[in-house]
Amino acid sequence: MPKFSIIIPVYNRPEEVVELLDSLTMQSLHNEMEVIVVEDGSTITCEAEIEPYKSQLNLIYIQQENMGPGGARNRGAKEAKGEYLIFFDSDCVLPSDYLQRAMDHLRRDPLACFGGPDKAHKFFSRTQKAISYSMTSFLTTGGIRGSQVKIDKFYPRSFNLGVLKVIFDEVGGFSDMRYGEDIDFSMKVLEHGHRIGLISETFVYHKRRTSFKSFFKQVFSSGSARIQLVSRHKGALKLVHILPTLFLIGIPVSILLGAMVNSFFYYMYPLFFLAVFVLSWISTGKFTVALLSIVASFIQVVGYGMGFLTGLWMKYVKKDPQYEAFKQTFYN
Secondary structure: OOOEEEEEEEOOOHHHHHHHHHHHHOOOOHHHEEEEEEEEOOOOOOHHHHHHHHHOOOEEEEEEOOOHHHHHHHHHHHHOOOOEEEEEOOOEEOOOOHHHHHHHHHHHOOOOEEEOOEEOOOOOOHHHHHHHHHHHOHHHHOOOOOOOOOOOOOOOOOOEEEEEHHHHHHHOOOOOOOOOHHHHHHHHHHHOOOOEEEOOOOOEEEOOOOOHHHHHHHHHHHHHHHHHHHHHOOOOOOHHHHHHHHHHHHHHHHHHHHHHOOHHHHHHHHHHHHHHHHHHHHHHOOHHHHHHHHHHHHHHHHHHHHHHHHHHHHHHHOOOOOOOOOHHHOOO
């Protein structure tokens, strides 16, 4: 029985899967894993692209009608034989010692569920690096996505999430939420009394979105999904989740206060984005990436805030119990 079952949901991204599979062939614990690729109703399949890897990996390829990322992961888990399930998004690439680092940590500190952070690879585009910085910066996320310094609990995200298979089965796997299903899963694990931990050394290179337009859709839906999580789990709403909405509302308020009270209020937002620019430049060492990080950070906080407000409106004003942001176009 393998130690790890690697489960990868895929939708119309054959090139990305090839890069991920390449990185899996280079794992130092090559014999301790099986790889399960679940084609989730793709119109452009990766069947031909993954064929050469069947001789290099213990690889299972499954095709199904589109069920969304949670349904695809559940299908992969059903076929898995490993002690631990590890879920990756198809746009991730692993360092060669990922599994060894995970194994070493779990021997020292057994965890029911774990996750790791993500980083930008040196070969990513400038836009991808800027989006990666925005999604991992303490200024924009409060460190909740894998930083050692954070203002809320760490909940593993599905781009890099490991869990004991017996625990996965116990909590019923992923729900049918199209966004936020990974946070929903992590919260279920905690509610069942199991321990979750961050393994900071098990990071992945995560491409994320390749354009600001698709990035906006992602963060908008994440903001909307927070409302669904609040309705499902007690304590799912923290200050860090409200801050983007306050940021959005604060834009016209700061302009009004600048005109009526003190001109200092005009400079609050420019100072924030100046801090984003400086810290991004220090972190990435790239002037152009730092400039694009301003754009990415603005899109992230405003998009999330808009999604949060939209979710509030749809659920508590229109009282639409079926509302799920971009439910039919998750992968677009």
